[in-house]
Amino acid sequence: MWMKEIFGTDKPIVAMLHLAALPGDPLYDENKGLCYVIERAKREIKALQDGGVDGILISNEYSFPYMGDVPIITAMSMARVIGQLKEYFTIPMGVQIISDPYKTFDLAASVGAKFVRGTFTGSFAGDHGIAVYDTGKIMRHKIAVGAKDVKCMYNLVPEAAKYLVDRSWEEIADSTVFHCKPDALMVAGFLAGREADTQIMTRVKKVVPNTPVFANTGVRYENIEMQLAACDGAIVGTTFKEDGDFYKEAKYDRVKAFMNKVREFRGDK
Template sequence: MSFSLSDTFPHRKPLIAMIHVPALPGTPAYRNNWPTVLKKVQEEAELLTAAGVDVLLLENMHDTPYSARTVGPEIVSSMTAVALAVKTIAPHLPCGIQVLAGANQAALAVALAADLQFIRAEGFVFGHLADEGWMNSDAADLLRYRRNIGAEHIAIFTDIKKKHSAHAATADVSLAETAKAAHFFRADGLIVTGTATGSEAKPEDLAAVKKACPELPLLVGSGISPENVEQYLPFADAFIVGSALKKEGYWANELDPERVEKMVTALAK
């Protein structure tokens, strides 16, 4: 199935606001506070929705250190409950999910159970060395799994040359060629990032990917702020924003209503 961005998102160049879910059961930072976890994500969803963001994206960012590719049933069930809790607050907003690290099949399972519209997938094409260890590409298994569970209506947006990773093994494969491979392997959209959470993507990287794969939606996945978003507008079709919405621009801090308002305003122009 081929997705256009309008299949998934109602607005042109939408602001996709991250909700960094508090640490989940079984992870080192979890504090046996499950009701608080659900309350927290609902509060953030309410603030973001009231501010006028277009889309929500859930991520288990606080579950450090991450396991590569696989997570336990406690994470799958918890993220499903989180997604359902968020949807009670913002039932009208499109919503997606990412399960770290690279647990893309788990993300699809959650998205299907909670009626979400998309997943953010790591390691779709080309193996790479992430901080969790080596990750093989998973496009073949992931798309077969999507078909097997009847989730082909859920879009897969994939990071290429993903952040927090070494790409020495594919140093002879350009970002544009990586994008072409993801397109060939049936990705529904491409995500370009900087080197780490909160770091800016290079506009020239987006330009190269857009030129290589004009048919696919192109999302910016890190480093977007009200001050720099204009330079990405000619190339990007959507903007995933997390750190810039938080106090002092740091991903682990609380949401800053003033920062959220500035970001919404910057993309509404």
């Protein structure tokens, strides 16, 4: 699978790097400014890499409430932050501008990201209203901006949302793979930090055995073996943070303990 080529291992653990709120976000701290965003991210990169994760996915996680058409200042701020952090990365880096696939690809092309995560197809209703993703237009945009080789990890159903039509997980996975050719499928819990259903991941993998399936949320030290037994990799964010608190920074000790358990499960040498 492509994951071995990029991450150097089977069943990779991709850590989330949640950037602090950015200019234009309601939670942005103007007094601390972008310098704070950069310094906090730098600390977390060190904790995650020293702790042994296989990749890092950078997102504007604290840009609450999320928008479908993200202001250009968000993408520009992320590009500046990542540009100042790139020299510190020793493992593969990916990006996501939440709920805006177009700017996600713009950012990926500009900073040299190896992969992206996001919602690229489907029609949903949830906390942020109704969202419709024109996958044909989105994927043509990907090519147009020079991101053709960027790997795409597709959310089957985005967090805090539901398909506008009644479709089973198997139907969604089957049609998504047939029409969109995703590099991986993501199965999430209802919100960040909520456990993904291992039964759903098993069902999805049975329908699309040649497409990697990732646990997208809620992977913890206590359940990592059960989660990895049901999927091909995991995105991990909240559990790496101090006290397991979504708003706090990732800490080396938590990352190291988690990854030691992962290595034992994978049989790493």
